Structures are given as C-alpha cells and as structure tokens.
Amino acid sequence: MKNISQFRDYFPEIETLYNNKPLVYLDTAASALKPKTIIEAANDFSLKKYSNISRGISRLSADATELYEESRQKVLKFVTGQTGENKLLITSGATASLNMAANYYYNKLLPKDEILLSIAEHHSNILPWMELVKKTGAVIKWVDIDHSGELHLSAVAEKITSKTRVVALTHVSNITGSITPVKDIARLVHKAGADFVLDAAQSVGHIETDFLDIDCDMAAFSAHKVYGPTGLGFLYCKNKIVENFPNFFVGGGTVDDIVLSSAIFSDSDLDANITNADKTNALNYDFELIYKDGLARLEAGTPPISQLIAFAEVIDLLNNIGLKNIENYEKLLTKKLLDLGKIPDIKILGSKNLFNRIGIISFVSKNIHPHDLGQFLDDLGIVCRAGHNCAIPIHKRFKENSSIRFSLGLYNNEDDIEKAIDGVKEAQKFFISKR
Numbered sequence: 001m002k003n004i005s006q007f008r009d010y011f012p013e014i015e016t017l018y019n020n021k022p023l024v025y026l027d028t029a030a031s032a033l034k035p036k037t038i039i040e041a042a043n044d045f046s047l048k049k050y051s052n053i054s055r056g057i058s059r060l061s062a063d064a065t066e067l068y069e070e071s072r073q074k075v076l077k078f079v080t081g082q083t084g085e086n087k088l089l090i091t092s093g094a095t096a097s098l099n100m101a102a103n104y105y106y107n108k109l110l111p112k113d114e115i116l117l118s119i120a121e122h123h124s125n126i127l128p129w130m131e132l133v134k135k136t137g138a139v140i141k142w143v144d145i146d147h148s149g150e151l152h153l154s155a156v157a158e159k160i161t162s163k164t165r166v167v168a169l170t171h172v173s174n175i176t177g178s179i180t181p182v183k184d185i186a187r188l189v190h191k192a193g194a195d196f197v198l199d200a201a202q203s204v205g206h207i208e209t210d211f212l213d214i215d216c217d218m219a220a221f222s223a224h225k226v227y228g229p230t231g232l233g234f235l236y237c238k239n240k241i242v243e244n245f246p247n248f249f250v251g252g253g254t255v256d257d258i259v260l261s262s263a264i265f266s267d268s269d270l271d272a273n274i275t276n277a278d279k280t281n282a283l284n285y286d287f288e289l290i291y292k293d294g295l296a297r298l299e300a301g302t303p304p305i306s307q308l309i310a311f312a313e314v315i316d317l318l319n320n321i322g323l324k325n326i327e328n329y330e331k332l333l334t335k336k337l338l339d340l341g342k343i344p345d346i347k348i349l350g351s352k353n354l355f356n357r358i359g360i361i362s363f364v365s366k367n368i369h370p371h372d373l374g375q376f377l378d379d380l381g382i383v384c385r386a387g388h389n390c391a392i393p394i395h396k397r398f399k400e401n402s403s404i405r406f407s408l409g410l411y412n413n414e415d416d417i418e419k420a421i422d423g424v425k426e427a428q429k430f431f432i433s434k435r
C-alpha cells in the first residue's frame with residue numbers, strides 16, 4: 001500500500017493552526033480540503049489560457065474547449081472506467097444534478113406511478129422528488145433501513161411493484177457511512193422495468209465507483225466533496241436518458257436556430273405577402289426552436305470552465321494514489337474512529353463495525369447536545385458537523401433530532417483520530433462536571 005500520509009502535504013490547510021491548535025479536519029463529507037495542485041491548475045488556466053468555450057472561432061476558445069472536454073472525459077473515465085459509453089453532464093453540484101434527474105421524469109410519470117426512495121436519503125435526493133410528486137400525482141414509497149443503518153436489497157424488493165418507475169438511492173449514507181448494495185439493486189430495478197438513479201455524492205473518491213458496472217441510469221456527485229472546486233457537479237446519464245431529457249433548463253449554447261416569422265421585424269411592411277393580421281399574430285406566438293443534439297441541448301449558459309479543468313488535476317492525484325489504497329487507508333482510520341462507541345453514553349447512529357462502510361460516523365452523547373459538543377470540539381481545533389446534516393428522515397428513524405458527524409479524507413491521520421476521541425472524552429468530563 002502507498003504511504004498515503006505523504007500526500008498530506010498536498011493540502012496546505014491541514015497544516016494551519018485553527019483556534020490556536022493544529023487543525024483536525026473531520027468534515028470531508030460536507031466539503032473536502034483542496035490540494036494545492038488544483039489551485040495552481042485553475043490559476044494557470046485563468047491567468048494564461050482563459051477564454052469561454054464552444055462559442056468563439058478564436059484559437060484561444062478552441063484550446064479552452066479542448067482542455068475542458070478532455071477534463072470531462074477524464075472525470076467520465078474515473079467513474080466508468082472508459083470514455084466512449086454514455087455521457088457526463090456538467091452541473092453546479094450534486095443538488096443541481098439530482099434536481100435535473102427528477103425533472104427528467106416530469107413528462108414521463110402518471111398519477112399513482114411510484115418513486116422509491118430510502119429513509120437514508122440526503123434532502124437533495126428527497127425534495128426534488130417531492131416537488132415532482134406535487135406536479136405529476138405520482139407517489140413516493142419509502143424503503144426502510146435496519147437498526148444498524150443498512151439498506152438491504154430485500155427491503156427494496158419488498159417495495160417494488162408494477163407501478164414503480166424510478167428508484168433513487170444514496171450509494172453511501174451521509175450519516176451512517178453505510179454502503180448500499182447498488183449493483184444488486186440496479187439489477188432488481190431494471191428487471192421491474194424501472195430506472196435506477198444513484199446519489200454518489202459520498203462515494204466518489206472514497207470507494208471505487210464504476211457507474212457502468214453498477215448499471216445505474218443516472219448518477220449525481222459534486223466535485224467539492226472529492227477535493228475539487230465548488231460550483232461544479234456531474235450528472236452521469238445513459239445515452240438513452242440524454243436523448244429523452246425534456247427541455248427544461250435552456251438558453252445560450254443549446255440551439256442551432258430560432259425560427260421567427262419575418263412579420264415581427266419592423267421593416268416587414270416592405271413584404272407584400274405579410275398582412276396586418278400576420279404581424280399581430282406573429283408577434284405573439286410564431287417561433288420554432290431547433291435544438292442541438294446530445295449534451296449541448298442540456299448544458300445552457302457558460303459552465304464552470306476553470307473548475308472542471310482544475311478538477312482534472314484531482315482525478316490525476318486520485319489515480320496516482322489509487323482508489324483501493326485510499327479505501328484501505330480510510331478503513332484503517334475508520335477502525336480506530338469506531339472506538340468512539342466505547343466511550344460511555346455515546347451512541348453511534350448506524351453500524352458500529354467496519355463491514356460495508358466508509359469513514360463517516362455520526363453519533364450522539366446522552367449528556368451533551370450536539371451543538372454544544374460541536375462547539376467544544378471546535379475550540380480544540382477539531383472541525384466536524386453538528387445538526388441534522390440535511391438528513392431529517394434518518395435522524396427521525398434513529399429517534400434523534402441531530403447528531404455530531406466525523407468524516408474522513410485522505411489527509412487525515414491516526415493523530416487526528418486520537419485527538420477527536422480524546423476531545424469527546426474531555427467534553428463528557430467537562431459537561432458532566434458542570435451539572
């Protein structure tokens with residue numbers, strides 16, 4: 001296994017002092033720290049090679065377009081193992097991607113058609129479907145998790161019916177860190193004639209994610225959770241999905257032609273064939289849109305150009321380290337972090353063992369409100385999340401309103417884990433002594 005700690009240096013922020021203490025960053029599930037290589041790549045492009053893409057006839061624009069498209073292919077290869085099959089739409093983040101995914105079904109669902117979601121979903125994979133249900137009359141059916149936070153194939157199987165049109169699930173829970181058996185689920189979903197949409201926001205960059213192998217129809221993720229820039233996300237789509245997407249987010253770059261009646265032009269009086277009635281009607285409604293084929297129809301406006309070019313550097317870095325190495329390294333740290341469960345009065349939400357999970361652990365203390373605990377840890381230089389973390393249903397499932405979440409990135413080390421565990425112990429002592 002590669003010595004992962006040598007890559008800690010790539011992330012300058014991890015070496016900074018925070019609240020006068022060495023920073024312990026345990027909030028990667030919210031957003032990952034950035035390697036300096038992406039800042040350098042974004043700067044190099046923005047300061048020396050910048051141009052808008054796909055529009056100009058200039059060489060500058062052509063070069064920028066080439067770099068941008070190469071970067072897209074690099075990301076596509078990272079999540080599918082190849083570049084030829086299927087498409088990778090550029091969006092502003094996983095939330096935007098999941099909204100797009102839900103909107104795909106806007107003109108495809110009938111009243112009482114069924115959408116399956118799990119109780120473990122992030123709000124970004126719940127709310128777009130709830131809004132869709134309001135517009136279409138379709139219904140949401142909920143798949144439950146077990147007491148240890150695991151989402152089982154059998155639970156999905158129980159809920160699938162002849163009315164199921166789409167199943168949208170998280171690959172890895174942002175609360176429990178549990179990995180969903182997505183490949184088996186995809187097979188089951190397709191057998192039932194439905195589509196499978198994957199929320200891969202917490203899996204990409206932590207475990208091997210091959211969307212082709214999983215055989216999902218769409219998959220969403222954000223760059224910023226994978227050590228990349230903000231404002232950049234992806235929606236992987238099978239080709240058939242791209243072809244059938246409705247035109248709901250349109251604008252510059254999406255059309256080849258806008259056909260208008262010449263009656264709307266002020267000098268149309270010169271054309272003897274155009275009557276006054278033509279002019280009035282044409283002003284109101286005569287037009288035809290000739291949309292471009294493929295991805296271009298769905299990517300309106302100027303995209304996050306320098307962000308994607310910078311993100312390609314992250315992909316190089318992750319490929320260089322090797323995802324299997326990252327996975328194994330994070331597993332070692334997670335094993336140690338699970339010792340949290342041995343601290344009296346600490347309850348881990350979900351699985352307490354290493355099996356089938358990544359380094360995301362949410363927990364509550366019987367004695368301390370998560371916000372107080374989070375504040376105490378912050379004072380010690382330990383950055384984590386406190387709250388419902390955009391996952392109210394799963395918190396309700398565990399009979400909690402909120403929790404503290406520790407989540408790992410490839411810059412963490414054993415020292416970080418020891419400090420985090422000691423910090424929680426110290427907090428317990430402090431708050432109990434105040435009673």
Ligand SMILES: Cc1ncc(COP(=O)(O)O)c(C=O)c1O
Nearest residue numbers: 093094095122124174199201222
């Ligand atoms: C599982 C999951 N899905 C979707 C999202 C939304 O990601 P973003 O805020 O980058 O759009 C998150 C963010 O925390 C998440 O954890």
